[in-house]
Amino acid sequence: MAIPPLIVAIDGPAASGKSTVAKRIASCLQIVFVSSGGMYRAFTWRVLEEGIDPADTKAVLEILKVTRFDCGEESGLGTFAVDGRFLTKEELSARSVNENVSTIAAIPEVRERLVAEQRAYGEANGVVMEGRDIGSVVFPNTPYKFYIDASPEVREQRRRAEGVTDSIAARDKTDSNRKASPLVIPEDAIVVDSSYMSVEEVVEKVISEISLRRE
Ligand code: CDP
Numbered sequence: 001m002a003i004p005p006l007i008v009a010i011d012g013p014a015a016s017g018k019s020t021v022a023k024r025i026a027s028c029l030q031i032v033f034v035s036s037g038g039m040y041r042a043f044t045w046r047v048l049e050e051g052i053d054p055a056d057t058k059a060v061l062e063i064l065k066v067t068r069f070d071c072g073e074e075s076g077l078g079t080f081a082v083d084g085r086f087l088t089k090e091e092l093s094a095r096s097v098n099e100n101v102s103t104i105a106a107i108p109e110v111r112e113r114l115v116a117e118q119r120a121y122g123e124a125n126g127v128v129m130e131g132r133d134i135g136s137v138v139f140p141n142t143p144y145k146f147y148i149d150a151s152p153e154v155r156e157q158r159r160r161a162e163g164v165t166d167s168i169a170a171r172d173k174t175d176s177n178r179k180a181s182p183l184v185i186p187e188d189a190i191v192v193d194s195s196y197m198s199v200e201e202v203v204e205k206v207i208s209e210i211s212l213r214r215e
Pocket of ligand 1: 013014015016019035036037038040041101102103105106130131132133134171172175
């Protein structure tokens with residue numbers, strides 16, 4: 001029987017360090033890394049570029065209908081083009097995107113489209129994917145689920161150190177309280193509080209837990 005692809009789900013609140021950790025884990029395991037948040041950010045950028053108010057769900061859904069998403073991979077990193085356009089890191093973390101992404105991500109139809117793309121990554125060759133609902137909704141059957149947390153103070157500090165203006169408290173609130181796939185800790189997830197851990201320590205912990213479960 002064929003061995004199913006390895007799928008590692010990493011969830012957590014904004015600026016908990018999950019993205020850095022997930023990237024390193026993917027490289028250790030030699031599978032692709034995907035930031036599902038990047039996908040929500042890219043579509044948000046597209047909505048804003050059209051001059052649409054993100055709170056106008058009807059208009060957002062019209063754009064969703066005609067938008068093409070192309071998922072790919074380059075050097076172990078999942079790539080995501082919106083209508084053929086790859087967005088830069090600066091575009092994806094623009095203040096306007098930070099401020100509106102949670103509103104767009106709360107729309108069930110938007111989630112449905114992007115979750116389908118996310119599953120295709122995992123089913124192809126395995127994936128380390130990070131986000132808010134990866135263990136709870138996107139890949140509920142994987143035994144490799146992690147929830148990377150950190151205190152609100154540490155997370156604010158980490159985001160400031162990156163030099164970007166980010167409304168993480170507001171996003172956390174919207175992400176945790178929305179109806180569609182809110183940020184939750186999956187029952188069977190391993191919780192890692194990274195507040196006082198180095199990136200290496202978190203990576204080591206996650207890799208050792210994966211090894212234990214694979215035996
Ligand atoms: O890097 P950070 O954790 O701050 O954010 P991100 O992963 O880039 O995600 C940006 C936003 O996308 C989140 O605040 C959520 O509103 C949304 N998101 C989501 O709803 N579901 C996911 N699986 C990933 C992100």
